[in-house]
Structures are given as structure tokens and as C-alpha cells.
Amino acid sequence: MKAVLILSGGLDSTTLLCDLLDQGYEVxxxxxxxxxxxxxxxxxxxxxxxxxxxxxxxxxxxVLGDLAPSSLTRTELDVPEGHYAExxxxxxxxxxxxxxxxxxxxxxxxxxxxxxxxxxxxxxxHAIYPDCRPVFVSAMETAxxxxxxxxxxxxxxxxxxxxxxxxKKGLALGVDYSLTWSCYKGGERPCGxxxxxxxxxxxxxxxxxxxxxxx
Amino acid sequence: MKAVLILSGGLDSTTLLCDLLDQGYEVxxxxxxxxxxxxxxxxxxxxxxxxxxxxxxxxxxxVLGDLAPSSLTRTELDVPEGHYAExxxxxxxxxxxxxxxxxxxxxxxxxxxxxxxxxxxxxxxHAIYPDCRPVFVSAMETAxxxxxxxxxxxxxxxxxxxxxxxxKKGLALGVDYSLTWSCYKGGERPCGxxxxxxxxxxxxxxxxxxxxxxx
Numbered sequence: 001m002k003a004v005l006i007l008s009g010g011l012d013s014t015t016l017l018c019d020l021l022d023q024g025y026e027v028x029x030x031x032x033x034x035x036x037x038x039x040x041x042x043x044x045x046x047x048x049x050x051x052x053x054x055x056x057x058x059x060x061x062x063v064l065g066d067l068a069p070s071s072l073t074r075t076e077l078d079v080p081e082g083h084y085a086e087x088x089x090x091x092x093x094x095x096x097x098x099x100x101x102x103x104x105x106x107x108x109x110x111x112x113x114x115x116x117x118x119x120x121x122x123x124x125x126h127a128i129y130p131d132c133r134p135v136f137v138s139a140m141e142t143a144x145x146x147x148x149x150x151x152x153x154x155x156x157x158x159x160x161x162x163x164x165x166x167x168k169k170g171l172a173l174g175v176d177y178s179l180t181w182s183c184y185k186g187g188e189r190p191c192g193x194x195x196x197x198x199x200x201x202x203x204x205x206x207x208x209x210x211x212x213x214x215x
Numbered sequence: 216m217k218a219v220l221i222l223s224g225g226l227d228s229t230t231l232l233c234d235l236l237d238q239g240y241e242v243x244x245x246x247x248x249x250x251x252x253x254x255x256x257x258x259x260x261x262x263x264x265x266x267x268x269x270x271x272x273x274x275x276x277x278v279l280g281d282l283a284p285s286s287l288t289r290t291e292l293d294v295p296e297g298h299y300a301e302x303x304x305x306x307x308x309x310x311x312x313x314x315x316x317x318x319x320x321x322x323x324x325x326x327x328x329x330x331x332x333x334x335x336x337x338x339x340x341h342a343i344y345p346d347c348r349p350v351f352v353s354a355m356e357t358a359x360x361x362x363x364x365x366x367x368x369x370x371x372x373x374x375x376x377x378x379x380x381x382x383k384k385g386l387a388l389g390v391d392y393s394l395t396w397s398c399y400k401g402g403e404r405p406c407g408x409x410x411x412x413x414x415x416x417x418x419x420x421x422x423x424x425x426x427x428x429x430x
Contacts, residue, residue: 030282057282059278059281059282060278061276061278063274063275063276063278063319064319064322066274067245067272067274067319067322067323067326068322068323068325068326095321095322095325095326096318096321096322096325096359096362097322099318099321099322099358099359099362100315100318100319100322102318103311103314103315103317103318104278104279104282104315106310106311106314107279107282107283107310107311107312107314107315108282108283110283110310110311111282111283111310130361130362131362133361135361136358136361136362139354139357139358139361140358142354142357142358143314143351143354143355143357143358144311144314146345146348146350146351146354147311147314147345147346147351
């Protein structure tokens with residue numbers, strides 16, 4: 001079975017990549033470069049694909065940062081620190097980002113004749129990012145099928161898992177988490193303070209494991 | 216009322232622009248450059264916006280041509296000639312193009328605080344382009360609203376009009392059709408043979424008018 005996976009280079013999508021390979025899928029990874037400050041995420045996705053010998057397409061969608069400003073793409077806006085509190089995290093919402101990602105990924109998947117399109121939204125995303133919710137995913141699939149792309153199924157297998165569940169699963173699959181990146185800031189080392197770092201820390205804690213980036 | 220309009224530079228969206236201005240909307244035009252061969256379409260959109268003093272954003276989405284090949288973007292594929300027969304026109308379908316356009320346009324509209332997002336799909340598009348059908352538009356609006364972008368309404372007022380109806384309406388509004396472009400080929404003059412030229416010719420015939428490009 002041929003599948004396209006949206007691979008950011010973070011914990012969740014990297015785990016899903018290994019999960020799909022373990023299930024025997026022929027996976028093509030699609031990574032979006034939207035001129036995010038945390039470019040290291042893209043370098044991690046690339047390193048993982050090279051290590052696992054997976055074909056990867058890196059698509060430049062700087063147009064999204066151009067059309068819709070957010071603190072993840074604009075240098076004049078600061079990435080907020082602290083927990084994923086609604087107020088601070090809302091600044092990191094690129095309006096409608098996942099709809100754009102899914103639409104472009106669907107174009108790609110249809111073009112290469114893939115039957116399934118995967119992305120790694122998880123339960124912890126729902127509160128802050130409305131476009132990670134199951135009902136949204138389902139509405140997008142409806143739209144796709146109405147488009148006569150009936151051969152393409154949209155899959156979000158982690159939508160009811162916590163990030164801790166995902167790390168547990170990944171450790172069992174032998175995922176190399178040293179080749180993943182979460183921090184929203186642009187540094188060489190994780191800042192340890194932004195929402196993404198906080199969430200990552202909690203996920204490893206929940207899985208009872210040590211993050212290889214914590215050195 | 217602030218509205219974003221997806222303006223291609225063709226008959227339909229140019230007519231809709233004049234229609235919205237006539238109704239008193241504050242319109243921002245959004246034009247997609249997907250490295251289509253018919254660049255003249257974009258130059259026409261620009262000329263119309265300059266003439267009407269409308270703010271216009273031209274967004275480079277060459278990524279779409281990169282991700283999903285079609286005869287409209289790839290120089291090695293020929294644009295088919297003749298009527299909008301299903302077989303020949305299918306080659307011009309950029310897979311999932313309108314979902315990509317609508318998603319990006321929604322990001323833009325949300326970013327600038329517009330209340331309505333317009334695009335000029337019409338009844339003649341339905342047969343060949345599934346992503347111009349009313350049920351698709353409705354599914355996309357559902358997805359948007361599930362994303363908490365409840366303040367944005369998706370509008371496709373021409374979805375039940377023929378292209379002839381649109382030209383009739385445009386002539387009554389004083390649309391300058393010399394500043395519009397339809398031909399899918401890259402020439403300086405319309406080829407008169409491709410599906411877009413054939414459809415344009417029929418629209419003016421149906422409206423009982425002369426196309427200013429027919430010189």
C-alpha cells in the first residue's frame with residue numbers, strides 16, 4: 001500500500017513514519033518548508049528519511065508565511081514561552097495551516113497515486129489548534145471525496161493518543177528521537193521554555209523515558 | 216464589509232470583482248501565480264486591479280506545479296485543443312487545485328480580518344472540475360467553521376450561472392473584458408482552439424455580444 005505522510009521532523013510524525021514502515025507501507029514523506037524559524041525541524045526530517053532510506057519531498061510553501069503572519073514565521077514577532085496556555089499558544093497559530101497542508105499533500109498524493117494520506121495530529125493538539133480535531137479531519141475527507149478523489153483516504157491514527165502514548169509507541173518501535181526536533185525557537189539546542197519544549201518534556205516524562213536531546 | 220476575492224484574471228472572477236464593488240464591498244483581490252503557462256491571465260488581473268484601484272496580492276504557489284503535474288504547468292505536456300470534452304479537459308485538472316486555492320485564500324482572509332471569501336466557480340465548471348461543485352464548496356465551508364474560523368463565510372454567487380449569464384451581467388456592470396484572459400496557451404493572442412477559448416467564445420455568443428479580444 002502506497003502512503004504519503006506529512007513529516008515535520010517532530011516527535012509525532014517521525015513516530016508515525018516508523019509505525020507505517022513497521023506495518024509494511026511504502027511511504028513517501030512530504031515535508032513543508034514554510035520558512036519557520038525552527039528550520040532544524042526540517043533538517044531532522046531529512047536526516048530521518050536518509051537514515052531510513054525513505055523518499056522525501058520538501059515543498060517550499062513560504063507563500064503561507066507571506067499570506068498569513070504568525071510568530072512561527074515572522075522574525076518581528078516573539079515565540080511565546082511557558083506552557084501551552086491558550087493565550088500564548090494562539091500566537092503560534094498559522095491561520096488555517098493544516099487545511100493548507102492537507103490540501104497540498106492531497107494534490108501530491110493524488111499525483112503520485114498514493115491510496116492513503118497520513119498526518120500525525122494527536123489529542124493534545126485539539127484544545128489549541130482547531131484544525132487538529134477529528135471532526136475537522138472528517139470534513140476535509142468529505143471535501144476530498146466530493147472532489148472525486150475517492151481513492152484517497154485521509155488517516156490520522158494518533159488523533160486520540162497523547163504525546164506520551166506516542167513516545168511510548170515510538171520507543172517500542174525503536175524510533176531515533178535524537179533525530180527529531182520540537183523547539184519553536186531557532187537555536188541549535190532546545191530552549192526548554194517554549195510551549196513545544198514544555199510539551200515534549202512532559203511526553204517523555206509520561207512515557208517514563210529520557211529525551212536524547214536532554215544532555 | 217471586507218471581502219477577499221480570488222481573482223484569476225478570467226471572465227468570471229473579473230465580473231465578480233466589478234459586481235462586488237457595485238454592491239459596495241471593500242474588496243482585496245488575491246491572485247495565484249502557479250507558474251501557469253497562461254501568464255497573461257495574471258497580467259490581466261493586475262491591470263484590472265490597477266484600473267479599479269483595488270489592493271491586490273499576487274501569491275506565488277509554484278509549489279503546486281511542483282507537487283502535482285498538469286498540462287497547465289508542465290512545458291513537456293501539451294494543452295489539449297477542442298471543446299471541453301471530458302477526456303481532453305481532464306489533462307488540465309491540477310489535482311485538488313481549488314482546495315489549495317481556498318485553503319490559502321482562507322488563511323489570507325483570516326489574516327486581514329475579512330468577513331467573506333469569494334470565488335467565481337460557475338455551473339459550466341461542474342462537469343469537469345469536481346472542486347467547483349456546490350457540495351464541495353459547502354464541505355470546505357464546514358471544514359473552515361470547524362476550524363473556529365466562524366467569522367469567515369465562503370461565497371460562490373455564480374455557482375448556478377452559466378458563463379453566458381456572467382458575461383451578460385458583466386456587460387451591464389461595464390466590465391472591461393479587454394482586460395481579461397481565458398486562453399490556456401501561452402501566446403500573445405488567444406489560440407481560439409483550446410477548451411478555454413471555445414468556452415469563452417460560446418459565452419459571448421450566448422450573451423449576444425462581441426468579445427473585445429476578437430479583433
